[in-house]
Amino acid sequence: MNSMEWDCIRIFLAVAEQGSMSAAAQVVGMFQPTVSRQILAL
Numbered sequence: 001m002n003s004m005e006w007d008c009i010r011i012f013l014a015v016a017e018q019g020s021m022s023a024a025a026q027v028v029g030m031f032q033p034t035v036s037r038q039i040l041a042l
Contacts, residue, residue: 004041011038 014024015035025032 008038008042011035012042015039 011024011028011030014027015021018024018027021035021039022032025035028035030038
């Protein structure tokens with residue numbers, strides 16, 4: 001796996017743990033639309 005895929009997995013895990021994309025975005029230091037795009041990329 002390349003680093004982009006690992007980033008997507010890390011973001012997916014944050015969403016699962018936090019329960020929302022908005023909360024996960026705060027945890028990983030991104031904006032919510034960016035988190036949504038990363039999840040879609042998975």
